[in-house]
Amino acid sequence: MARLLTLMLNGRKRVDAVADNLLLLDYLRESLRLTGTKTGCDGGECGACTVLVDDRPRLSCLTLAASCEGRRVETVEGLAEGGRLAPVQQGFHEKLGAQCGYCTPGLIMASEGLLRRSGDPSETEIREALASNICRCTGYVKIIEAVQHAARLRAGGETR
Amino acid sequence: MEALPEFELLRPRTLAEAVDARAADPAARLLGGGTDLVVNIRRGIEAPGRLIDLTGVAELMTIKADAQALELGASVSLADLAANEAVRAHYPALAEAAASIAGPTHREMGTVGGNLCLDTRCIYYNQSDWWRAANHNCLKTTGQMCHVAPKSRGVCFATFSGDLAPALLVLGAEIELVGPAGARLLPLGELYIGHARHDGSGGDGKRYLSLRPGEIVTRVRVRAAPGLRSAYDKIRIRRSIEYPVAGVAAALKREGGVLADLRLAFTGTNPRPVLLAGTEKLCGGALDDRVFAGLDALVRDQVMAMKTTFTPGHYRRRVAGVLAKRLVTRLFAAG
Ligand SMILES: Cc1cc2nc3c(=O)[nH]c(=O)nc-3n(C[C@H](O)[C@H](O)[C@H](O)COP(=O)(O)OP(=O)(O)OC[C@H]3O[C@@H](n4cnc5c(N)ncnc54)[C@H](O)[C@@H]3O)c2cc1C
Ligand code: SF4
Ligand code: FES
Numbered sequence: 001m002a003r004l005l006t007l008m009l010n011g012r013k014r015v016d017a018v019a020d021n022l023l024l025l026d027y028l029r030e031s032l033r034l035t036g037t038k039t040g041c042d043g044g045e046c047g048a049c050t051v052l053v054d055d056r057p058r059l060s061c062l063t064l065a066a067s068c069e070g071r072r073v074e075t076v077e078g079l080a081e082g083g084r085l086a087p088v089q090q091g092f093h094e095k096l097g098a099q100c101g102y103c104t105p106g107l108i109m110a111s112e113g114l115l116r117r118s119g120d121p122s123e124t125e126i127r128e129a130l131a132s133n134i135c136r137c138t139g140y141v142k143i144i145e146a147v148q149h150a151a152r153l154r155a156g157g158e159t160r
Numbered sequence: 161m162e163a164l165p166e167f168e169l170l171r172p173r174t175l176a177e178a179v180d181a182r183a184a185d186p187a188a189r190l191l192g193g194g195t196d197l198v199v200n201i202r203r204g205i206e207a208p209g210r211l212i213d214l215t216g217v218a219e220l221m222t223i224k225a226d227a228q229a230l231e232l233g234a235s236v237s238l239a240d241l242a243a244n245e246a247v248r249a250h251y252p253a254l255a256e257a258a259a260s261i262a263g264p265t266h267r268e269m270g271t272v273g274g275n276l277c278l279d280t281r282c283i284y285y286n287q288s289d290w291w292r293a294a295n296h297n298c299l300k301t302t303g304q305m306c307h308v309a310p311k312s313r314g315v316c317f318a319t320f321s322g323d324l325a326p327a328l329l330v331l332g333a334e335i336e337l338v339g340p341a342g343a344r345l346l347p348l349g350e351l352y353i354g355h356a357r358h359d360g361s362g363g364d365g366k367r368y369l370s371l372r373p374g375e376i377v378t379r380v381r382v383r384a385a386p387g388l389r390s391a392y393d394k395i396r397i398r399r400s401i402e403y404p405v406a407g408v409a410a411a412l413k414r415e416g417g418v419l420a421d422l423r424l425a426f427t428g429t430n431p432r433p434v435l436l437a438g439t440e441k442l443c444g445g446a447l448d449d450r451v452f453a454g455l456d457a458l459v460r461d462q463v464m465a466m467k468t469t470f471t472p473g474h475y476r477r478r479v480a481g482v483l484a485k486r487l488v489t490r491l492f493a494a495g
């Protein structure tokens with residue numbers, strides 16, 4: 001079965017024909033070639049595929065594209081505006097929150113979800129909000145610093 | 161990209177539409193957040209021809225909670241449940257259980273209905289297609305034997321691992337089911353029919369829910385018992401994204417120095433969540449060694465972990481007992 005899917009993707013309305021059994025992850029990566037969102041496991045274990053749906057983090061590897069009808073989906077590609085990194089990206093960049101970078105888009109989206117909910121999160125809140133995301137490289141310390149830095153950047157006027 | 165098997169996705173807006181869709185095709189599978197079902201489909205464990213997504217049914221998305229009663233819709237997300245102030249204040253075991261499930265992103269997706277109906281788990285079952293095939297599958301799918309208990313004579317011991325069920329069991333929850341024949345209410349414990357060795361009431365373990373064809377779990381109801389204190393905790397390998405090695409919910413009443421009511425329920429151990437029978441015999445006196453010895457004996461008798469996880473069964477049973485004792489001690493001392 002297939003259907004027409006209408007959604008807001010990274011701030012723009014899209015209408016696409018999708019199969020009922022198409023995962024949101026495959027819709028993004030394979031149909032739209034938005035390969036920022038990563039596949040890290042065989043389902044639900046790693047968080048590399050995290051995107052925002054209506055501002056809340058979701059695992060795109062366990063979400064059906066068709067169930068996003070009428071919703072706002074955001075991927076890492078949608079964060080930068082006019083060629084300028086968003087605060088959360090800037091934070092990861094400046095505080096070396098990425099090493100190999102494979103987990104980074106997922107972690108950035110989970111962090112963005114947190115920062116939209118809570119502008120000045122405590123370290124505990126950050127640790128809890130990122131607990132669905134696994135990173136094999138950094139040991140997480142730099143990632144936490146990156147999110148703290150991003151929160152400051154956002155507060156400093158570079159909000160969006 | 162490996163495409164999922166073909167299926168049709170239905171997205172009903174009302175409960176009536178969902179019930180009709182389910183009645184029209186009893187083989188259709190209900191979809192909550194998909195954090196269990198979609199994993200199983202991806203791993204080739206099941207290949208349903210039709211999915212009915214319940215997350216668009218507005219009637220099933222409400223939480224009504226105050227000091228007297230609680231009513232939860234099946235499509236409420238675990239994140240919303242864990243964050244609800246009234247639930248945290250009046251039904252702490254439930255809020256704590258919800259907050260302990262998987263990781264935060266999973267909790268945004270996972271629903272109450274999906275958690276209560278979570279498929280039972282086993283190291284020989286929750287594996288990829290090729291892994292299971294290389295190990296000749298097992299009874300729970302297409303194989304001939306149980307690798308956990310090769311002499312099991314057709315019984316599967318896969319473990320029920322949902323965290324909400326034990327919390328709701330100690331709170332005395334009822335569950336509302338709606339099907340083609342209308343609605344019915346059940347004590348939550350009667351939803352679970354996974355194999356039970358200790359009282360002989362269980363079936364083959366492959367069927368783990370008493371849902372009738374076409375039925376949907378719609379709501380959970382709790383009537384608050386005045387003075388009942390409750391808590392939930394679980395042992396796990398990592399702090400997050402982790403099923404319980406053993407999970408324990410406790411609820412008790414204290415009147416002066418006397419233990420007036422005691423309820424304990426376990427998950428991650430047996431093929432069904434276990435509400436410990438016989439705890440009333442431990443009530444009526446102080447919380448002393450007699451109570452703990454009695455509790456130990458009940459746990460040894462009823463909590464039966466098999467080798468369905470990477471942690472050995474005897475360890476899960478031991479820690480379940482230890483955790484129960486800790487929770488009871490803490491709740492009795494509190495306030
Ligand atoms: C990495 C990882 C870690 C996890 N850790 C935990 C954990 O610690 N504790 C835990 O409890 N779970 C855990 N889970 C499992 C799962 O995320 C949760 O149990 C979640 O609550 C399942 O809900 P869902 O809505 O996503 O279920 P779904 O996957 O949508 O459904 C699960 C099952 O319930 C049935 N179902 C759904 N809704 C209804 C309904 N209303 N009526 C009847 N049947 C219904 C479905 O048909 C399916 O069989 C984990 C999962 C992953 C991937
Ligand atoms: S307990 Fe036995 S039959 Fe059940 S899933 Fe495990 S190996 Fe298979
Ligand atoms: S790809 Fe690993 S959780 Fe989605």
Ligand code: FES
Pocket residue numbers: 097098099100101102103104134135136137138
């Ligand atoms: S930077 Fe390599 S996995 Fe996180």
